[in-house]
Amino acid sequence: MKNLRTSLVFGVLIALALAVGLATREEAPESLVPTVENTGPQGLRALYLYLREGGRAVDAHTTSLESLALATRTLVVAAPQGQPVSKEEVAALEHFVRGGGTLVYLSPRELGQHQAALEDWLRLESGPLMPASNRGLDSNLADAGGTTLDVWIASGPLRGLSALRVSRDRGVRMGHEDAVPLAGLGGATAVWRWPLGSGEVYVLAGADLAENRRLELVDNLRFWDALSARGPLVFDEFHHQLAPPPPLSRGIWVFVAQVLAVGLLYTVSRGTRFGAPRPLRVERHRSTREYVRGMGWLMRRAKVERELLPELDRSLRQLMQERLGIPLTLSDADAARLMERGGNDYLDAKADLTKTHAQPAIRPADYARVVRRYAHLERLVTGRA
Structure with missing residues (x-):
């Protein structure tokens, strides 16, 4: 019991010394080499x-x-x-x-x-x-x-x-x-x-x-x-720049090769055999097109949610603020005037979105049409058009 208590005390002291040493890291001294990369007092x-x-x-x-x-x-x-x-x-x-x-x-x-x-x-x-x-x-x-x-x-x-x-x-x-x-x-x-x-x-x-x-x-x-x-x-x-160190002598490489050879021989002689290898099992994964078709079927079955249309316009205006610096507080007409390209397209797309959003029932074809127009505007804003 006494030995255990002594070991715990020494362990705590070592941990404290290690923590203090890591906490008191000194900054690197300023470089005295007059290079064009040195930003210290003696650099260029x-x-x-x-x-x-x-x-x-x-x-x-x-x-x-x-x-x-x-x-x-x-x-x-x-x-x-x-x-x-x-x-x-x-x-x-x-x-x-x-x-x-x-x-x-x-x-x-x-x-x-x-x-x-x-x-x-x-x-x-x-x-x-x-x-x-x-x-x-x-x-x-x-x-x-x-x-x-x-x-x-x-x-x-x-x-x-x-x-x-x-x-x-x-x-x-x-x-x-x-x-x-x-x-x-x-x-x-x-x-x-x-x-x-x-x-x-x-x-x-x-x-x-x-x-x-x-x-x-x-x-x-x-x-x-x-x-x-x-x-x-x-x-x-x-x-x-410091001169590169001299290459390792041939004797060191021979010693390293001998150590590797002895280690390989020990591994082969003492290693466990697992028997003959089994044939590799080929796994067939579903293609990306199948996933896209499945998502399309799911969306058709679930119908188009009316809240998705305003989200398209909010996402585009957020992108216009980040890329073009057009504030969100501006009206659609003012934002269209500040766009270098696609200003009229934006007003037409916004009118189409408003008209579609006002319909009693939104068909998937109508939603796809609006999405295509807003995707074209996103490419214009990001410069990928």
């Missing part, structure tokens, strides 16, 4: 929707950069950390830029960890920490963790801009001799331009300039307006 969803709703040609690229569309004018690679850009893709990017395209690379803050091939091609290194600046903001609390960059050379998409708002973090250095620093603060550079062939490469320190939380600050939005005005703009989403 706001920029993507702003450009699309503004009529600009913008799209998300979800395959390798070697298959970039020929019509692409600007490619944005926003701090990808899911999988590295391969050497073959770097060669495709160089061909794209030399042919007149524009590459905007928002480099990750941690250089040398995720995009070795791309950083070697662009010769990127971490720069000094940018000082704090609140120039262009209404208050110091509008963006507590950010800083305002000065536009040193207003060319290309920076033409006419004076300040950009980014996170107060480290800048970036570019090792090409012909690379030009365009914007920064103090001794830290955050925006570089590298002319290459007929195109150009813009390198930015971090994805802050495109994030949802800073898109509307100072001149950030005007920078993307200028880039999207050049032609079709594409966001690289492929390298934000």
Whole structure:
């Protein structure tokens, strides 16, 4: 008896702990990946929707950069950390830029960890920490963790801009001799331009300039307006996706096959025999036409109920309200005028229904005639006519 009581107490405690654990589910943390699907503060969803709703040609690229569309004018690679850009893709990017395209690379803050091939091609290194600046903001609390960059050379998409708002973090250095620093603060550079062939490469320190939380600050939005005005703009989403896991080794498949073979052998050796199979019994079901004929016979025998006729009109008016927005309170003449098609047919059908409803006895043929006319009106209202 004592053991039973102890078991019941422990069972109740375990059930309570399980209930508390299920009730206190925490919300998933906000995503830090700068993708066009991320609606959090560090996502790019706001920029993507702003450009699309503004009529600009913008799209998300979800395959390798070697298959970039020929019509692409600007490619944005926003701090990808899911999988590295391969050497073959770097060669495709160089061909794209030399042919007149524009590459905007928002480099990750941690250089040398995720995009070795791309950083070697662009010769990127971490720069000094940018000082704090609140120039262009209404208050110091509008963006507590950010800083305002000065536009040193207003060319290309920076033409006419004076300040950009980014996170107060480290800048970036570019090792090409012909690379030009365009914007920064103090001794830290955050925006570089590298002319290459007929195109150009813009390198930015971090994805802050495109994030949802800073898109509307100072001149950030005007920078993307200028880039999207050049032609079709594409966001690289492929390298934000995690690389697929390696395939299972052959030894695991051999082990699984051995387990299945042993289980099948045990089932065959220990399974119960049920004897020879019996012939399959064929069941013949009644056809739909027989059911329809039976319902018709039943209806003829039961006669037509007078209340069915007003129900036809109520059903049609309800459908007209749902599909066409014609209120039930309007008169039949006003409702017919608001119908795009079949207004006169509706008045004729309603007159026929009223006349039939006033008859002393309603024949099945009269009811069928009215039903056909209202069925035609339903097809008109639902667009199936």
